[in-house]
Amino acid sequence: MSGGLAIDALSVVFGRFRALDDLSLAVDAGEVRAVIGPNGAGKTTLLDVISGITRPKSGRVMLGDLDLTQCAEAEIAKAGVRRKFQKPSVFPMLSVRENLEIGCGADLPAAARPARVTALLGDVGLSARADVTAGRLSHGEKQWLEIGMVLASEPRVILLDEPVAGLSDAETARTAALIQALRRPDRAILVIEHDMAFVEAVADRVTVLHDGRTLYEGGMAGARADARVIEVFLGR
Amino acid sequence: MSGNAETFPVPRRRDGAARLGARIARDPLVAILSAAILGIALCLVLVRPSPYLVNAAGQLAAFAILAVSLDLVWGYLGILSLGHGLFFAVGGYVCAMHLVAHAYAVTGIPPDFVQFMGWKTLPWYWAGLTNAPYALVLALGLAVLVAFVFGLASFRSRVNGVYFSIISQALVYVAMLLMFRNDTGLGGNNGMTGFSLLFGWPMGSPGVTLGLAVASLAALAAVLVGASLLVGSRTGRLMLACRDDETRLRTLGYGTTRLKLGIWCLSAAIAALAGILYVPQVGIINPRVLAPDLSIEIAVWVAIGGIGRLGGAVLGAVLVNALKFWLTAAMPEAWPFILSGLVLLVVLALPNGLLDLAALRLKPTWLRGGTR
Numbered sequence: 001m002s003g004g005l006a007i008d009a010l011s012v013v014f015g016r017f018r019a020l021d022d023l024s025l026a027v028d029a030g031e032v033r034a035v036i037g038p039n040g041a042g043k044t045t046l047l048d049v050i051s052g053i054t055r056p057k058s059g060r061v062m063l064g065d066l067d068l069t070q071c072a073e074a075e076i077a078k079a080g081v082r083r084k085f086q087k088p089s090v091f092p093m094l095s096v097r098e099n100l101e102i103g104c105g106a107d108l109p110a111a112a113r114p115a116r117v118t119a120l121l122g123d124v125g126l127s128a129r130a131d132v133t134a135g136r137l138s139h140g141e142k143q144w145l146e147i148g149m150v151l152a153s154e155p156r157v158i159l160l161d162e163p164v165a166g167l168s169d170a171e172t173a174r175t176a177a178l179i180q181a182l183r184r185p186d187r188a189i190l191v192i193e194h195d196m197a198f199v200e201a202v203a204d205r206v207t208v209l210h211d212g213r214t215l216y217e218g219g220m221a222g223a224r225a226d227a228r229v230i231e232v233f234l235g236r
Numbered sequence: 237m238s239g240n241a242e243t244f245p246v247p248r249r250r251d252g253a254a255r256l257g258a259r260i261a262r263d264p265l266v267a268i269l270s271a272a273i274l275g276i277a278l279c280l281v282l283v284r285p286s287p288y289l290v291n292a293a294g295q296l297a298a299f300a301i302l303a304v305s306l307d308l309v310w311g312y313l314g315i316l317s318l319g320h321g322l323f324f325a326v327g328g329y330v331c332a333m334h335l336v337a338h339a340y341a342v343t344g345i346p347p348d349f350v351q352f353m354g355w356k357t358l359p360w361y362w363a364g365l366t367n368a369p370y371a372l373v374l375a376l377g378l379a380v381l382v383a384f385v386f387g388l389a390s391f392r393s394r395v396n397g398v399y400f401s402i403i404s405q406a407l408v409y410v411a412m413l414l415m416f417r418n419d420t421g422l423g424g425n426n427g428m429t430g431f432s433l434l435f436g437w438p439m440g441s442p443g444v445t446l447g448l449a450v451a452s453l454a455a456l457a458a459v460l461v462g463a464s465l466l467v468g469s470r471t472g473r474l475m476l477a478c479r480d481d482e483t484r485l486r487t488l489g490y491g492t493t494r495l496k497l498g499i500w501c502l503s504a505a506i507a508a509l510a511g512i513l514y515v516p517q518v519g520i521i522n523p524r525v526l527a528p529d530l531s532i533e534i535a536v537w538v539a540i541g542g543i544g545r546l547g548g549a550v551l552g553a554v555l556v557n558a559l560k561f562w563l564t565a566a567m568p569e570a571w572p573f574i575l576s577g578l579v580l581l582v583v584l585a586l587p588n589g590l591l592d593l594a595a596l597r598l599k600p601t602w603l604r605g606g607t608r
């Protein structure tokens with residue numbers, strides 16, 4: 001349990017619209033948790049709160065003793081939380097290598113950076129593209145580069161928002177293998193995804209989100225059998 | 237541009253020299269321009285053209301420094317200041333105060349505005365300004381202080397984009413209204429003029445004119461090379477990252493407020509330096525230097541030259557102001573229309589400024605290739 005992420009009674013309100021409604025969720029260290037749910041369910045909003053971009057109306061996000069809802073984005077990142085955005089967010093004017101160097105964070109000594117970057121280039125399969133400007137990468141390459149930037153600081157909590165959106169089947173399979181390799185006893189991983197086969201391949205447990213609330217939590221097989229889950233996914 | 241190979245403006249060090257050279261060569265335009273600028277300075281010394289030309293070259297250099305200071309924050313950090321005239325004016329006013337105080341100390345004749353206001357002597361905050369190094373420190377320090385306070389308030393409360401631009405414009409406007417008051421002890425409406433001495437030498441003598449122009453050109457070359465090294469460094473990469481996606485940079489653990497504040501203050505100091513060099517060459521300072529349209533014009537120079545290329549800022553400032561020198565003499569009432577026409581031309585035809593025209597950059601920034 002220690003080292004995990006505890007989301008406690010989180011509510012986010014945009015105007016009169018409740019994007020998250022008293023949501024509680026614990027992602028344990030060592031676990032890969034998937035959050036699925038229809039469009040507009042509040043999945044991205046949840047990651048926005050965890051990473052400090054959106055302030056909740058009420059509730060807490062605890063990482064150890066630290067309440068992330070009280071911290072600025074950079075502090076949250078320094079506490080070991082990294083996030084991949086739904087829209088691949090890399091720095092378009094910098095090379096792949098420079099993007100990864102920035103991903104290493106401000107605290108890694110300059111001398112240690114080149115080795116880390118070289119290893120990452122291999123991990124995400126971009127060694128041959130190291131000196132290409134990131135803005136010129138294909139969509140899939142950008143997804144991987146961003147995953148590489150997220151991994152560069154060896155985070156304790158990894159948040160991935162739709163990491164295989166827009167990828168081919170082969171690319172999706174590679175990404176699944178990559179995420180499985182990230183599993184560590186002291187690391188909590190939260191993946192948001194629509195691709196059910198992918199979720200089944202990487203996640204230990206799934207949380208089904210609907211209208212900002214938890215509809216189901218448990219194994220993927222259970223989710224497939226759950227009547228309310230089926231209704232939410234098929235009813236739309 | 238001088239075809240002769242001029243001395244390469246790189247501080248030669250045993251080991252780092254090659255790397256330093258390589259970093260400057262990353263932007264060949266900067267290398268070419270700084271060599272040309274030093275070449276022009278050398279020509280002024282050797283050829284001794286008419287004082288009018290020498291003076292014009294020096295003033296253009298001061299404007300180019302101002303343009304580089306804006307390009308640093310706008311082109312590389314995405315912060316468009318429409319109030320950079322404020323920092324330029326801080327430098328200019330403090331320099332004027334030094335010149336006035338110095339002349340008063342030497343000649344014993346009180347400045348015009350002291351007589352006009354019926355005062356016996358200069359206000360207390362003029363104390364020590366006869367001392368040039370103190371005046372220099374005060375000018376730069378004051379500009380940095382104002383920039384720091386304004387920047388801290390804005391960046392911490394995440395005032396960005398258009399809002400920041402508008403507030404920066406309001407700031408320069410408020411400063412102008414303040415300086416129009418006659419009781420500020422800074423010359424009020426009429427400003428300060430009639431500077432008679434520079435370091436004891438008669439202002440306007442060919443030697444002083446030449447010295448000021450050469451100093452301005454040398455300062456421009458130094459600022460250009462320094463800024464180019466900065467944007468080529470790791471800090472420069474963080475600046476580009478912050479410009480293109482500040483939230484992404486923050487969520488990777490970088491406090492962008494400090495980065496922005498640091499570069500913003502540096503930019504203010506460079507703008508103040510431009511003001512310090514400009515005022516003795518033009519021979520006057522008054523509140524009109526704080527007019528909002530001058531601050532907007534600085535952005536126009538940079539846009540015309542090409543945003544986000546330091547060399548573009550220099551070219552834009554020099555070309556627009558050379559045209560202005562020439563045309564305001566020939567047909568002053570036409571200048572606003574010509575300037576507007578230039579802006580429209582750049583916006584419509586050359587989105588990356590004149591550098592597009594020079595074909596130095598064939599494609600817009602975001603399409604540019606991987607070789608850097």
Ligand SMILES: Nc1ncnc2c1ncn2[C@@H]1O[C@H](COP(=O)(O)OP(=O)(O)O)[C@@H](O)[C@H]1O
Pocket residue numbers: 014019037038039040041042043044045046
């Ligand atoms: N900044 C915002 N302002 C207003 N509404 C928002 C904002 N961000 C998200 N929403 C709304 O909140 C709901 C949840 O959005 P989101 O978390 O992006 O859903 P998803 O589960 O598809 O990632 C959507 O209806 C969306 O329109």
Ligand SMILES: [Mg+2]
Pocket residue numbers: 043044045086
């Ligand atoms: Mg989403």
